Amino acid sequence: MSTAQNLGDGEVQVTAPLASFAANIGHNETPADTREVARQCLLDVLGVTLAGAKEPLVEMLSAEAEEAGGAPQATVIGRGFKTSASQAALVNGSAAHALDYDDVLSAMSGHPTVPVFPTLLALAERDGMSGRDVITAFVAGVEVEARIGLMMARGHYAKGWHSTGTIGTFASAAAAGRLLGLDEDTMAKAFGIAGTQAAGLKSMFGTMCKPFHAGKAAMNGMMAASLAKRGFSTREDVLDCEQGFTATQSNGGVKTSAAVEGLGKDFNAQDVLFKYHAACYGVHGPIEAAIKAAEHPAFDPDLIERIDLTVNQHCIGMCDIAEPATGLEGKFSMTHNVALGLLGKANGALSLYEDERMSDDTPAQLRSKVSIKGVQDQGPFEAKIAVHLKGGIVIQERYDVEEPERDLARQWEKLEGKFRALAVPVIGAEKAEEVVKLCRNFDSADSVKPLMDAVRG
Secondary structure: OOOOOOOOOOOOOOHHHHHHHHHHOOHHHOOHHHHHHHHHHHHHHHHHHHHHOOOHHHHHHHHHHHHHOOOOOEEEOOOOEEEOHHHHHHHHHHHHHOOOOOOEEHHHOEOOOOOOHHHHHHHHHHHOOOHHHHHHHHHHHHHHHHHHHHHHHHHHHHOOEOHHHHHHHHHHHHHHHHHOOOOHHHHHHHHHHHHOOOOOEHHHOOOOHHHHHHHHHHHHHHHHHHHHHHOOOOOOOOOOOOOOHHHHOOOOOOOHHHHOOOOOOOOHHHHOEOOOOOOOHHHHHHHHHHHHHHOOOOOOHHHEEEEEEEEEHHHOOOOEOOOOOOHHHHOOEHHHHHHHHHOOOOOOOHHHHOHHHHHOHHHHHHHOOEEEEEEOOOOOOEEEEEEEEOOOOEEEEEEEOOOOOOOHHHHHHHHHHHHHHHHHHHHHHHHHHHHHHHHHOHHHOOOOHHHHHHOOO
16 A cells, blocks of 8 residues: 555545444434434435436436346336346435536535435345345435545546546445445455546536446445445555546545544534536526526516626536537536526426427527526525616625524425426325335334335335
8 A cells, every 4th residue: 555645735635534433333323413414315316316217318318227127126216126236326326426417525526415314225225224224324325425525625626527436436335235234344455446437528418328437336335335344455545646537536625624623523424415407507597696686676587688696616617508408418507597597487396497498488588688697606506687677777786505504403394395297197196105104213213115115116
């Protein structure tokens, strides 16, 4: 094993401490609020997976899994069949991200839950693990994910890597390793196997490959932990070594100390942000700012001359497709989503991002009036809008969607409403209510089987 490089703010080893944390964290060592948010993440990911289960990309992946065959170990959510645990993680992880309606975490500049819970649910169903085991492993995986994200800073994302696919692979490996009972040395090996598989290109946004990144992260992380347990050889310092993950996939500004400061005391899962629009999180601030502008007494969409939108520079190249031709592209179009917000159409409905809706005349005409400016001195998910009306009236609003909700009871209420809207059309009202109840009490579940039976479809 080589010594650590000076990759960022000092020679700090990070692979070993993160591996030790993931291998040894216990259920009672995690804060109650963190476990509460973890259960909310479970409910949310099940809802978006059920809703995404009929997407064309999931149809294709399901067909691949059925053709491949294999032991029926784990449920493919919303599809009505079982397959191997690894294939279930792939399909469910991809389905969970298919609508881009899943949660986000600023610390890792991506989607924390979709590479993790699909892995854990598949393994727990295969091996008969409890809900308590799963929640503990989820917290471990998300914490590793967040800390690698904080270490890599925004340079990793700016360089063109999709953090959900890259960093998410480590999260899946950490969570799977915790569930499989890996010791800290074997966990470090799992990280090595995860690091050599970690992939995902931002250039694929707006295509089926973006949700595929999440599924592959889930599948590859599971494989990493499983192979490590079998004794597969690899480096044990993948986050520290020359030409390792950190060295090759950063764009400067690495903060190695951020990976270990407060480790085991501070938990990032409590900062998960949930979506209430089925699009890239980078468009949520613009949507909400536009909605606020439309509430101004002087606002009249027929009087709009131009719309100036100011966002953080990191949104440029991420979600600035000016003229979306497909629903997937629409999810990554600030111009289109600002138009929806100003027109009072941004109601969270999945139908807003159907292909045929991209050519609707009114939003199309309005989005052509939007100009976007990226700046450095603004919050990563903060949006400022200036709507210029005829007669010289200018309506200015701002909205920041980076602040986590601390009223967890209120968050439960909102997430249950979102879950029912997504799940009832797939599994019916009775099953949906059963899932809500099971998720609320998941830590006390002896098995994940009742939950997986309820979402099988």
